[in-house]
Amino acid sequence: MTNLQESLTRELLRTNRSGAYSCSTIVDCNTRKYHGLLVVPVPELDNENHVLLSSLDCTVIQHGAEFNLGIHKYQGNVYSPNGHKYIRELDIEKVPSTIYRVGGVVLKKEVVFQHYENRILLRYTLLDAHSQTTLRFRPFLAFRSVRQFTHENSTASRDYEEVENGIKTCMYAGYPTLYMQFSKKNQFIFSPYWYRGIEYPKEQERGYASNEDLYVPGYFDMNMRKGESVVFAASTKKSATSSLKKLFDKEVEDRHPRNNFLNCLITAAHQFHNRRGEERYILAGYPWFKCRARDTFIAAPGLTLSIEEVEYFEKVMKTGIHALKQFYTGNESTEPIYEIDKPDVPLWCLWAIQQYEDKVGKEKCAKMYGAFLKETMKFIESNKHPYMTVEDNGLLFVDGGKEKAMTWMNSTANGHPVVPRTGYIVEFNALWYNALRFCAEMSPSDSKDAQHYEALAEKVKESFVKTFWNQYGYLFDYVDAGEDEQDWSVRPNMIFAAALEYSPLDQSQKKSIIDICTRELLTPKGLRSLSPKSSGYNPMYVGPQAQRDYAYHQGTAWPWLGGFYLEACLKLFGRSRLSFVERQMIGYEDEMFQGCVGTIPELFDGNPPFTGRGAMSFAMNVAEILRTMELLEKMNYNTEGTK
Structure with missing residues (x-):
């Protein structure tokens, strides 16, 4: 904790399951512009999150001497104050709990974000003190978008009003009022000051502007007795201060303990929940991702079904299917779900329903989603999608992929996709074949629909192998029929043809694909997005935005792809690969102590030491690791009912 080279690379994330979050490093030194103690959406302004309260410095005062427990980085590589040197212990099993020692004073700080409310709660407990002790709290305010910076200006309002055990203030018109209150009476001293030149090294690494000024309106003072606790609440609503201690205890009780790998992932899964009224969404990741259709x-399945949360799956799908139906009918979506127009989104939706059927059974699945399955297949076959058509050979053909990113490999440079995938795309058609066979299974066996899906599936199977299989034992990533162009790059997208429940490949072809992926793409952190033997391999996701865009899908490793690879291994080789899959899981378990503690980042460098990069927490990665763990558990226990 006292070694900043170690502690500043580790972050803690707390969310309220309604879009707001609180995030910083484990020593509470903000290193990103996305960091903040209270970061909330402000829909009246835009669709971004906004940092209201950047941080809260606590100062211990004894015999007139002040010991500030905060820490900020300023220009010139200066850290001040150096409050991290007083840290003696950090425990995050239930909620983040930090113990500071200043001489004879031992102070404990615990943090929790109230579920479904824009309210962060901090509890300070004076565990030991040999003389009168005063605590001073100094709030650092930003009132800005997570994508911008604030600087000293004359527009910012200094006005505040005293409320019960605290104050309320709002720096700019259009922003919500920020309430800062304590569970105990205190004295607020108005002492406005701009702290200039605070710097965020993570933004420097990413090639962005990196410094700002933060406004401190004053400070709160209160005397504390040994053994006494006080709860601080920062919220966009007024708090009932007399109930803050009970509220804190209740929120702690509701938290899932992070005492092993699985429980860490379950906690991470819940952080992607997003509730707006009666609607339920899944955020693609933190801190900058929103709800995206493909990611959802x-x-x-991994974030809900794999941890026995079937009801939440149904709620998320209800929202997602509503957005898809609006798209099918040409209506503008009323749901805040982005990229609903991507051609593979309906196919992934059908795959998700297939996982639901595996969990609850055919009868319940047909009742819930039977009509939607038929509607989706009709939409695809009618060639109503603006970017995708069903060709005479039965395969799906995507048009315009060189001008606009159509697949999950969606990084762009100079207005064009870095990986321009167009025409017959391998995972689209693997998903299409799987969807046809699944929909045939879900239809009455003697129905016209079942017969139609089966007949089309046979045509797709023959065309798939003829179009994608090459003489070197793997699949082309895409084939553009219009230009007779075949992409020979060894990419992970072919793994879906071996991993999905219904595959157009035979066993020997699946084995060949798995062997290629094992030799050229496999890392301890998932599959590389491009083989080191292929042209353009660029495995290090570092540097300015343009440099990172060119590396994004050109060799970086993705855990969610690794999930499908491991599923393919288990399906093809059975129990003989159990120990191999378990060893792969260890590579992810190590990440619980790195980066954002207790979760999995967006991607990893494709070369050793496979450093985590990008967004600090990524939904698809967490989901696929959870789904792989469920597959492992099933295989461990499905042999004659014994392990």
């Missing part, structure tokens, strides 16, 4: 359907 890929992540939903």
Whole structure:
């Protein structure tokens, strides 16, 4: 904790399951512009999150001497104050709990974000003190978008009003009022000051502007007795201060303990929940991702079904299917789900429903989603999608992929996709074949629908192998029929043809694909997005935005792809690969202590030491690791009912 080279690389994330979050490093030194103690959406302004309260410095005062427990990085590589040197212990099993020692004073700080409310709660407990002790709290305010910076200006309002055991203030018109209150009476001293030149090294690494000024309106003072606790609440609503201690205890009780790998992932899964009224969504990741359609359907089974939360899956799918139906009918979506128009989104939605059927059974699945399955297949076959058509050979053909990113490999440079995938795309058609066979299974066996899906599936199977299989024993990533162009790059997208429940490949072809992926793409952190033997391999996701865009899908490793690879291994080789899959899981378990503690980042460098990069927590990665763990558990226990 006292070694900043170690502690500043580790972050803690707390969310309220309604879009707001609280995030910083484990020593509470903000290193990103996305960091903040209270970061909330402000829909009246835009669709971004906004940092209201950046941080809260606590100062211990004894015999007139002040010991500030905070820490900020300023320009010139200066850290001040150096409150991290007083840290003696950090425990995050239930909620983040930090113990500070200043001489004879031992102070404990615990943090929790109230579920479904924009309210962060901090509890300070004076565990030991040999003389009168005063605590001073100094709030650092930003009132800005997570994508911008604030600087000293004359527009910011200094006005505040005293409320019960605290104050309320709002720096700019259009923003919600920020309430800062304590469970105990205190004295607020108005002492406005701008702290200039605070710097965020993570933004420097990413090639962005990196410094700002933060406004401190004053400070709160209160005397504390040994053994006494006080709860601080920062919220966009007024708090009932007399109930803050009970509220804190209740929120702690509701938390899932992070005492092993699985429980860490379950806690991470819940952080992606997003509730707006009666609607339920899945955020694609933190801190900058919103709800994206493809990510929602890929992540939903792992984040819900794999941890026995079937009801939440149904709620998420209800929202997602509503958005898809609006798209099918040409209506503008009323749901805040982005990229609903991507061609593979309906296919991933059908795959998610297939995982639901595996969990609850055919009868319940047909009752819930039977009509939607038929509607989706009709939409696809009618060639109503603006970017995708069903060709005479039965395969799906995507048009315009060189001008606009159509697949999950969606990074762009100079207005064009870095990986321009167009025409017959391998995972689209693997998903299409799987969807046809699944829909045939879900239809009455003697119905016209079942016969139609089966007949089309046979045509797709023959065309798939003829179009994608090459003489070197793997699949082309895409084939553009219009230009007779075949992409020979060894990419992970072919693994879906071996991993899905219904595959157009035979066993020997699946084995060949798995062997290629094992030799050229497999890392301890998932599959590389491009083989080191292929042209353009660029495995290090570092540097300015443009440099990172070119590396994003050109060799970086993705855990969610690793999930499908491991599923393919288990399906093809059975129990003989159990120990191999378990060893792969260890590579992810190590990440619980790195980066954002207790979760999995967006991607990893494709070369050793496979450093985590990008967003600090990524839904599809967490989901697929959870789904792989469920597959492992099933295989461990399905042999004659014994392990």
